[in-house]
Amino acid sequence: MGVxxxxxxxxxxxxxxxxxxTYCENCKTSFFPPRKICPKCRRKGxxxxxxxxxxxxxxxxxxxxxxxxTFEEYAPYVIGLIELEEGPRVLSQIVxxxxxxxxxGMMVEACFRKLFEQEDGxxxxxxFKFRPVDDSWAEYYSRLLSEKKARPAQA
Amino acid sequence: xxxxxxxxxxxxxxxxxxxxxGLKDLAWEAGVQAVEEAxxxxxxxxxxxxxxxxxxxxxxxxxxxxxxxxxxxLNPVPATRxxxxxxxxxVAFFQGYLAVASGMYDLVAVxxxxxxxxxxxxxxxxxxxAAMNYEWEAYFGATFPGVYALMATRYMHEYGLxxxxxxxxxxxxxxxxxxxxxxxxxxxxxxxxxxxxxxVAYPLRRNDCCPVSDGAACVLLAPLEEARKYTDTPIIxxxxxxxxxxxxxxxxxxxCTLDATVNAAEKAFAMxxxxxxxxxxxxxxxxxxxAEILAxxxxxxxxxxxxxxxxxxxxTYVGGRLPVNTDGGLKxxxxxxxxxxxxxIVEIVKQLRGEAEGGRQVGGAEVGLAHNVGGSGxxxxxxxxxxx
Numbered sequence: 001m002g003v004x005x006x007x008x009x010x011x012x013x014x015x016x017x018x019x020x021x022t023y024c025e026n027c028k029t030s031f032f033p034p035r036k037i038c039p040k041c042r043r044k045g046x047x048x049x050x051x052x053x054x055x056x057x058x059x060x061x062x063x064x065x066x067x068x069x070t071f072e073e074y075a076p077y078v079i080g081l082i083e084l085e086e087g088p089r090v091l092s093q094i095v096x097x098x099x100x101x102x103x104x105g106m107m108v109e110a111c112f113r114k115l116f117e118q119e120d121g122x123x124x125x126x127x128f129k130f131r132p133v134d135d136s137w138a139e140y141y142s143r144l145l146s147e148k149k150a151r152p153a154q155a
Numbered sequence: 156x157x158x159x160x161x162x163x164x165x166x167x168x169x170x171x172x173x174x175x176x177g178l179k180d181l182a183w184e185a186g187v188q189a190v191e192e193a194x195x196x197x198x199x200x201x202x203x204x205x206x207x208x209x210x211x212x213x214x215x216x217x218x219x220x221x222x223x224x225x226x227x228x229l230n231p232v233p234a235t236r237x238x239x240x241x242x243x244x245x246v247a248f249f250q251g252y253l254a255v256a257s258g259m260y261d262l263v264a265v266x267x268x269x270x271x272x273x274x275x276x277x278x279x280x281x282x283x284x285a286a287m288n289y290e291w292e293a294y295f296g297a298t299f300p301g302v303y304a305l306m307a308t309r310y311m312h313e314y315g316l317x318x319x320x321x322x323x324x325x326x327x328x329x330x331x332x333x334x335x336x337x338x339x340x341x342x343x344x345x346x347x348x349x350x351x352x353x354x355v356a357y358p359l360r361r362n363d364c365c366p367v368s369d370g371a372a373c374v375l376l377a378p379l380e381e382a383r384k385y386t387d388t389p390i391i392x393x394x395x396x397x398x399x400x401x402x403x404x405x406x407x408x409x410x411c412t413l414d415a416t417v418n419a420a421e422k423a424f425a426m427x428x429x430x431x432x433x434x435x436x437x438x439x440x441x442x443x444x445x446a447e448i449l450a451x452x453x454x455x456x457x458x459x460x461x462x463x464x465x466x467x468x469x470x471t472y473v474g475g476r477l478p479v480n481t482d483g484g485l486k487x488x489x490x491x492x493x494x495x496x497x498x499x500i501v502e503i504v505k506q507l508r509g510e511a512e513g514g515r516q517v518g519g520a521e522v523g524l525a526h527n528v529g530g531s532g533x534x535x536x537x538x539x540x541x542x543x
Contacts, residue, residue: 032291032406033288033290033291033403033406059309059410060305060306060308060410062301062304062307062308062357062358062359063356063357064296064297064298064301064356065354065357066280066298066300066356067277067280067298068281068293069278069280069281070281072277074296079295079297079305079356081404081405081410088405088406089405089406091291091297091305091403091404092295093296099357104309115294125294127295129295
C-alpha cells in the first residue's frame with residue numbers, strides 16, 4: 001500500500017493481528033475499528049479494549065477481479081463484510097474456499113494470514129482474514145450465537 | 156442575515172482523456188468560459204474555491220489553489236482547494252455559497268478539476284481507494300468498486316434487485332451521454348453490452364462503473380440582487396446542504412442506505428421550502444449503477460427497495476417523470492472526481508436556462524437537484540437550484 005514507512009504499518013499491528021476493538025461499559029456496545037470515544041455515549045461512555053472471538057457471519061461479499069496495484073497479483077479474491085457475533089462488522093478477505101461458494105449468512109472464523117508484500121523488498125504485512133467454518137462447527141456456533149442473543153450483551 | 160445567491164455563469168471542459176492538457180490547462184479552459192459568459196474581467200473575481208481530490212497523488216502537485224490562481228493571472232486573489240474525495244466539487248460549491256451568502260464576497264468562482272489519466276489504471280484504483288478508510292478497508296484489499304459491490308450484493312439479497320435493472324441505469328446514462336457533446340462516452344449501449352462486460356467486482360461489471368476522466372467545471376456566484384449585472388438568466392441557489400458519515404462502510408447502520416445523503420437531502424428540502432414533487436430533474440452521483448439506485452431512494456424520490464420501478468417504467472429518461480443524469484451522469488458523462496460536483500451543477504443550470512443541447516432538454520424545467528457523494532458515502536452534498 002501507498003505509504004512505505006514502517007511505523008504506519010506497525011502502529012495498528014496489535015488490532016490487526018488479534019482483531020481488537022473497543023467495548024463501551026455504559027451502553028454495552030462493541031465497536032470496530034477501535035475508538036477513543038463511544039460515539040453513542042460520548043463523555044458518559046466508559047470504553048475499554050476488547051478482543052473479539054473471531055466468529056461471525058458473512059453480511060455481504062464481492063469478488064474483486066480488478067485489484068489495486070498492491071493486490072493485483074492476488075485477483076480474483078473475495079472481500080466480505082463479516083458481522084461478528086459481538087455485533088460490529090469487519091471488512092476482510094474470505095479465504096480457503098472458492099469465490100462461488102461464498103453466501104450471505106455463511107459462518108466464518110478469523111485466521112491469521114499474509115495480507116500483501118510491498119514491492120522492492122519492502123515490508124510484508126500480516127493480519128486477519130476469514131475462512132468458512134465446517135458444518136459441524138457451524139451448527140455449534142449457530143447455537144452459541146442464538147444463546148448469546150438471548151442473554152444480555154456482553155463483551 | 157444571509158443573502159440569496161445566484162449562479163450567473165458556467166463553464167466546463169469535455170470530460171475524457173485529455174493527453175495534451177494538465178490540471179492547470181483544464182482549470183483555465185473551464186474558468187475562461189465562465190468569465191467570458193459573465194462578460195467580466197478575471198480581476199473582478201474576489202475569491203476562488205475549487206474541488207480537487209488528489210493533485211498530489213495523480214500529478215505529484217499539491218498547493219493547487221495558488222497554482223490555478225497564478226496560471227489564470229489572478230494573483231493575489233485568495234484561492235483555496237478543498238478536498239472531500241469525489242464530493243470535492245460539491246463541497247467547494249457549498250464553501251463558495253457560504254462566502255457569498257455571508258456577505259463576505261460579491262463575486263466568487265467555484266470550480267472543480269481533476270487530472271487522472273497520467274497514472275496507470277492500477278495506480279488510479281489505488282489512489283481512489285484512499286477515499287475509503289485506508290487502515291481498515293483498502294489495507295485489506297478492498298477497492299472502490301469493491302465497496303460499492305458489497306452494497307450491491309446486500310441490496311440484491313434484501314430487495315431482489317436484478318443485474319438487468321442495474322444495467323438499465325448504465326444504458327439510460329449512455330443514452331443521455333450520446334446527446335451531450337461534453338460527455339466522456341457518447342456511444343449508446345444495451346443491457347446485453349453491460350451484462351457481457353468483464354466483472355470488476357462481483358456483481359459489478361465494467362459497464363456498471365464510471366470511467367476515470369480528466370476534466371474541469373466552473374460556476375460564478377453572486378448575490379441574487381446583483382445577478383442581472385452579469386446575466387439575463389440567473390439561476391437561484393435555493394439550498395445547499397452537506398452531511399458526513401463514517402468513512403468506512405463497515406461501520407454504517409445500513410449499508411444499503413447512505414445516511415449522509417438522507418441527512419443532506421432533508422436539510423436541503425427544508426431550506427428550499429420545496430418538496431420532492433417540485434423537482435423537474437436530478438443529477439445524482441452514479442459512480443456505480445447501484446449508487447444511482449440508492450441515491451434516488453435516499454433522496455426521498457421513492458421508498459427503499461423501490462427505485463427499480465422507475466427504471467422498469469423508463470421514468471428516468473428525458474421525457475419521463477423524473478429525468479436522472481441528463482448529461483450522462485458519471486457513467487457516460489465521465490468522472491473527473493474533484494470536478495464532478497460542479498459539472499453536475501453546470502448541467503442543472505443549462506437545463507433550467509433551456510440551453511441543454513442534443514435533444515436532452517427537459518421541457519419546462521424550473522427546479523433541479525444535484526447530489527454529489529464522497530467515498531462510499533462519508534460526505535454528501537445536495538444542492539437545489541431554481542429558475543425563479
